[in-house]
Amino acid sequence: MGVPLPLGRRIRADIEAQIKGGHWPPGYRLPTEQELQTRYGCARATVGKALSALADAGLVERRKKAGTIVATPRAHTAVLTIPDIAEVMAARGQAYRFELTGRAVRAVDPASSNERALMAHGAMIALAGMHHADSSVFALERRVISLAQVPEAESEPFVRQAPGTWLLQHIPWTRARHRICAASLAAEDARALGLPEGSACLRLERWTWRELAGITYVEQTFAADQFDLIAEFSPGGV
Amino acid sequence: MGVPLPLGRRIRADIEAQIKGGHWPPGYRLPTEQELQTRYGCARATVGKALSALADAGLVERRKKAGTIVATPRAHTAVLTIPDIAEVMAARGQAYRFELTGRAVRAVDPASSNERALMAHGAMIALAGMHHADSSVFALERRVISLAQVPEAESEPFVRQAPGTWLLQHIPWTRARHRICAASLAAEDARALGLPEGSACLRLERWTWRELAGITYVEQTFAADQFDLIAEFSPGGV
DNA sequence: TCGGCGATAATGTCTAGACATAAAATCGGT
DNA sequence: ACCGATTTTATGTCTAGACATTATCGCCGA
16 A cells, blocks of 8 residues: 555556456457557556566467457466375364385386386386375375485385375475376275275376476375365466 | 577576576576676666566566575476367367257356355356267266356357357456366266266366356366366476 | 664666567559 | 558567665674
């Protein structure tokens, strides 16, 4: 309050309000930089910067000679936060426990496309485990970790702390890719979750890299009614 | 090839390469605008714009007096793009068709929590339909639209164009909330999709608002092996 | 040693121009 | 009527400054 917005931001906010208020519909051609320059009494670079920022945010499209038009959104984008399972449990007020059910050091399986997507060859550690909520099984996890990138993993027990939690806290990463899909439970997984074979489940897969080197791949399986993902978005970064 | 990058973009690309190549680790303080200005032989505004773009992309953080430092990437958040179904079909090279199977104008059902989450009362239009890929059913959709916010919807047939596509192109919105979960197919939906009852499916729900007023709620159901969502996070948006 | 306070160094915002580039619009010839 | 060359126009990029803002550092006094 009291602090006036810098002119550039005010121009941007004004235009954003016109668009979000529906006064300027998709396809509407907005005033040229010259007109805005005159209207606001400022240099062309100032309105240009405001319009470019709106273009970066996806609210408008700019084409030479054609001018600047309100963008027609082609998709909904949202910032999805994929929480650490231990944090989900804490938020729900349930007791959390990770149980390691399998552990092996081996070479990359060239028949597995999920492993190949992470790295071409080398040694890795393969882990399997269950996430418990109170006394029931909440999720299943299968993971491989590159020993070339994370040699410390070989001496880590992963018995009390889930490997995902440990990795997040110890290993820096630069790129991650997530895949979210639904699937039917295979017999073995159904038994572990205490559900009928073929039940619906949500599957979350994540590949993580540091630069070009693959660090880990994980596949988490949740019973259909146990877990969902919520994503919120306001365009323009509000 | 052969077209030289504008200087500003080249500066940005150079710095990005230093960061992604690991030569400038998180926390590293990069050269000041003055140093870069001398190094590249350009005006300060040019390096400033490049650095600001990197800051917008989340690769660096800028603080007055302290300078510009390489940012530490945040934990598992990713930009999820939820595409318009017609665009998915176009990308896959399949023929797309929307079929409207139900349409009614009625008041908000106070027993439906999904409708209550959108608005307290008022008239709405309820739609049901199927998204076809080539000759098979790709997804089911149920939607309600607020007639107070979107009176044009009453005279819109929604026979050729899916309501989502129409809304996205005509109605501005300021906030959206998505929920992603797995579910078992109810008898009616299973019949529509041509699958056994109880099959796994991915369910996507979306609530959309303009300011505080609810515009629409939609629930889309996909067969498990038909559709998945990919979310990428790489700082800088590559 | 600690706290405050001013100098300084860095980015933030802006101006008034210049030239480059791309695409729509127009004009001219067939 | 159509196609191609030219003009026009709006944005893209850049310069060389100016002043504003603010966090940090170092100094000085209690």
